[in-house]
Amino acid sequence: MPEASRPVRYQAGVPVHGYRTDPASLPVSVWRLAAHELAGDIGPHIHDFPALLYLHRTGEVYVVAIGHVVDRTTVSTVDEAFAVFFDPAALGDDGRGPWPAWCAHPLLFPFVHGTAGGVLRLRVPEDRRGLWLDTITAIDNESTHRQIGHRQAAQAHLTVLLIDVARLAGDVVGDLRRSNEPMLAAVFDIIEQRYAQSLSLRDVARAVSMTPGHLTTVVRRRTGRTVQDWITERRMAEARALLADPDLPIAEIARRIGMPDPGYFARLFRRNHGMAPRRWRSQL
Structure with missing residues (x-):
């Protein structure tokens, strides 16, 4: 896991990772993983914050569910990937509520899907993959160089990604929304x-x-x-x-x-x- 993530507790013996919320940390971060790292020994774990995993060559996007055990075997390991982690408070007042309340938030609801294995698999159309790569790279650059306005710029790029995720997941999460408890x-x-x-x-x-x-x-x-x-x-x-x-x-x-x-x-x-x-x- 990158520095932005840290184990905060255990749930039934499985480590739960939270987003690092200290003043020096950006509310969104990017972690680049080579194919051999994806195939490495990443055991079962739980995310206490929203996360995306994007495989550029195939256009696959894995939306990691909040609060569910992630089974790494459900993720393809044949391509390098980009993990995008973020603190939901990056979305402003609407993101500060506890994650189960995100069901009403159009950009956060995909992260409470509860799909088996802890990941919802989507696919970015080929003509939009360049936009995804450019946007993720821009977030990474803002995090690395930290020029004036870097925090606001990173959050703006994040919003672009989340809007696309919400559109790609529209049909899937519609059924899940109706089945909420x-x-x-x-x-x-x-x-x-x-x-x-x-x-x-x-x-x-x-x-x-x-x-x-x-x-x-x-x-x-x-x-x-x-x-x-x-x-x-x-x-x-x-x-x-x-x-x-x-x-x-x-x-x-x-x-x-x-x-x-x-x-x-x-x-x-x-x-x-x-x-x-x-x-x-x-x-x-």
């Missing part, structure tokens, strides 16, 4: 609507008419995390965005994400990011 959708809708307020597992359970224990079991089994984990993730994503404003006091950021105790917010932020909010801000 309403209970999980309700849970993450509540988190999205109320993360900026006082919100607990008990509050969410009451809103979906379930006991806290049963809801915890269901959500953990289907997403690998607890409801409280997802509430925290949404709040931390918003906190990272708010820290970009140098004039916004830390206490106000804590209040805006539903955590009136600035000290507790700072401790939780450090636990999740390895540094205090003020240090994060200073490195932006």
Whole structure:
């Protein structure tokens, strides 16, 4: 895995990789793999962030599902490939929600497909493969050279790719969208609507008419995390965005994400990011 990805936990013994969200990292990165690397010993793993694998010669695109075990044997190994990893927050406010809520996002829904083997296989038409290669190369160049505006440029190129993925996957994800589970959708809708307020597992359970224990079991089994984990993730994503404003006091950021105790917010932020909010801000 490239530097942009790191193991964050294990789920049933399988490593779960998260996107590195530190101030120095771009929200999108490219990893070039030779054919022998694709055929190498890459064991089963889970992505906690969206990822694409593009084989230019054949035009194959593998859309890696969030939260599902990836079986490398489902991927062709006869050609070099480009892996595109990104933090969904790169898409702005709509991307900061927990990944199960992405079902309503036209550019993120393909990444919650749940296809067997963890990858959805698409094919880029021959007349568009040059555009794909140029766009991925441009993202890589922005990441490498880091000239003025490189972050915004990389995100713009990423959007071009994701629009094409959404169009290629339109027929497939339409069926998957219709089969989505309403209970999980309700849970993450509540988190999205109320993360900026006082919100607990008990509050969410009451809103979906379930006991806290049963809801915890269901959500953990289907997403690998607890409801409280997802509430925290949404709040931390918003906190990272708010820290970009140098004039916004830390206490106000804590209040805006539903955590009136600035000290507790700072401790939780450090636990999740390895540094205090003020240090994060200073490195932006």
